[in-house]
Amino acid sequence: MTTFRYRREPSAAFGSIARPVAGVVLSTPAATLEVAMYIDSGADMTLIPLHLGRSLGLRQRPGDPILELSGISGAGVPYVLRTARIGIGSEAFKIRVAWALIEEVPLLLGRTDVFPRFQILFDERSHRVIFTPVRPRRSS
Numbered sequence: 087m088t089t090f091r092y093r094r095e096p097s098a099a100f101g102s103i104a105r106p107v108a109g110v111v112l113s114t115p116a117a118t119l120e121v122a123m124y125i126d127s128g129a130d131m132t133l134i135p136l137h138l139g140r141s142l143g144l145r146q147r148p149g150d151p152i153l154e155l156s157g158i159s160g161a162g163v164p165y166v167l168r169t170a171r172i173g174i175g176s177e178a179f180k181i182r183v184a185w186a187l188i189e190e191v192p193l194l195l196g197r198t199d200v201f202p203r204f205q206i207l208f209d210e211r212s213h214r215v216i217f218t219p220v221r222p223r224r225s226s
Contacts, residue, residue, distance in 0.1 A: 088176070111178075130196055139186075
């Protein structure tokens with residue numbers, strides 16, 4: 087079980103607000119980085135900005151399909167799909183990452199490849215998120 091505390095941040099609407107943030111380790115064969123990511127149950131994919139992907143040694147190749155993510159605002163974010171390893175507490179595994187081709191995106195820990203590995207409790211009263219690893223179900 088790994089517990090993350092919410093982080094208090096400024097908010098135009100509320101003055102300040104506590105947001106769920108996880109300290110994780112992202113790694114590729116080229117680099118390993120510790121980063122803080124917003125835990126986003128509404129995000130389909132884990133998303134990283136351009137500079138972070140470059141710091142991890144990611145490169146855009148000719149012929150890479152450029153995909154587009156749309157959030158609640160409807161604005162499109164161009165990205166290429168990559169893989170990386172993520173460490174959450176004592177768990178480490180491979181995930182797909184949407185590497186944004188722009189800087190103006192937050193670091194989001196999305197559902198795909200991550201959430202199915204955990205039971206995740208958002209405890210709003212205590213301002214913490216608890217990740218409890220679950221073992222994959224065996225198919226019958």
